[in-house]
Amino acid sequence: MIPRGKPDIGWADLAVAAARCLRPGDRAAAQRRVEAAWSPEGEALACLSVRSGFDLLLQALALPAGSEILVSAITIRDMTRIIEHHGLVPVPVDLDMATLSVPVANLERAWTPRTRAILVAHLFGSRMPLDDIARFARERGLLLIEDCAQAFTGPDYRGHPASDVCLFSFGPIKTATALGGGIVTVRDGMIRERMRAIQAGYPVQSRRRYLKRVLTFGVFKLLAAPTPYRAFTAACRALGREHDAVISGALRGFPGAGLMAKIRQQPSAPLLALLARRVTRFDPRRVARRTQVARTAIALMPGVDRPGTRAAEHSYWVFPIQAADPDGLVRRLWRHGFDATRGASSMSVVDRPPDRPELEPREARRVMDQVLYLPVYPGIADHDLARLARAAAAPRPAEAAPVAHETG
Secondary structure, eight states, X not given: OBOSOOOXXXXXXXXXXXXXXXXXXXHHHHHHHHHHHHOTTSOEEEESOHHHHHHHHHHHHOOOTTOEEEXXXXXXXXXXXXXXXXXXXXXXXXXXXXXXXXXXXXXXXXXXXXXXXXXXXXXXXXXXXXXXXXXXXXXXXXXXXXXXXXXXXXXXXXXXXXXXXXXXXXXXXXXXXXXXXXXXXXXXXXXXHHHHHXXXXXXXXXXXXXXXXXXXXXXXXXXXXXXXXXXXXXXXXXXXXXXXXXXXHHHOSSOSSOHHHHHSSBOOHHHHHHHHHHHHTOOTHHHHHHHHHHHHHHHHOTTOOOTTTTOSEEOOSSOEEEOSSHHHHHHHHHHTTBOOBSOSSOEEEOOOOXXXXXXXXXXXXXXXXXXXXXXXXXXXXXXXXXXXXXXXXOOOGGGOSOOOOOOO
16 A cells, blocks of 8 residues: 655654663753854754644734634634633634635624734645735735645745744654654744743653654654555454554644643754754755646546635645545545545634634535545656556545455
8 A cells, every 4th residue: 555645854853862862962052053053043842743833823822712813714623722721712714725815804894803823834835926915914914824844845935924823833744854843933022932931841852752752753754655565454454453544544744632732832852953963954956856846736636526626836745636426535645556545734724713604615514525645656666656646636446346446
């Protein structure tokens, strides 16, 4: 079976991280290195995760209870949980799913005098234009928070210059992963230093826990080839487990209950050391190769619907398509030897406030109800990409019966 993806990390990176876990390091110096490499202007704060950075921001802002944050209608579930934890109200703003952008008209419809900030998330590796959104925020005195967790492409983009806060993730399945870590760019020095002071009071992430994650992803990297991956999925079946659930569970950054306690930690020295290594040694050719493979796949699938067909910029962090029966198509692709999934990330549609029925994000919900993710990434053979394109096309009536498992 063709794996759903490969961790974007090399063996040398894993070895460095493991070695750093086995000896004490200067955590403060490692943090300074990361932040200076990211922002020579001194605007960066390295955190345990994007969730941690966002929570720090809301603590530092101390907005009045009941204040509203306009949120682009698709984001990770934990972002809205964090908003609600602070006594604030997440208000969804529906998306144009062809461009993966937030129309200003939708912002205007969602805005009220209680609105204090806008949180927009770039999706799937795309990057939406922000000039009009930034103008809207500035005219109404709103804080603009740009979530770039899925949009990192290297030193060419550190966030829109008009964004007040920019969030970048280096979590387990992200581009240039450090198996954790987030970098937050905060333009306002007072807010940034307030966030830094709050974080300084947190306990430090356990080096042992981080080492466990490093070793786990070493195993995932070993499995990220068709033959061992096929053996892994067969072993899951023999144990009565669905491999999709096993993988999704292992990839979650903060599984289970107690989210706030888990994200309120300082990043450990080995995490910061690996984060500095990934940021300073980033090779943009990796993203260029990924983009080219995705464009080849698109050319092979002219009849397949997908979000973002008219996105202004796209690096294809993941490769989503749409289907009337996405669960059925996932199972069909499994039978053809391709590990498609519906759970490439923890993204979900933001629910509207009970008293705002007009803000139901219908377009976002319609598309997310149809989405699945295909294994399209550098390293997949051309003939496998062609097979995948054929298998992802609408099944013919003769294919209603189960097909033999292709091993390709």
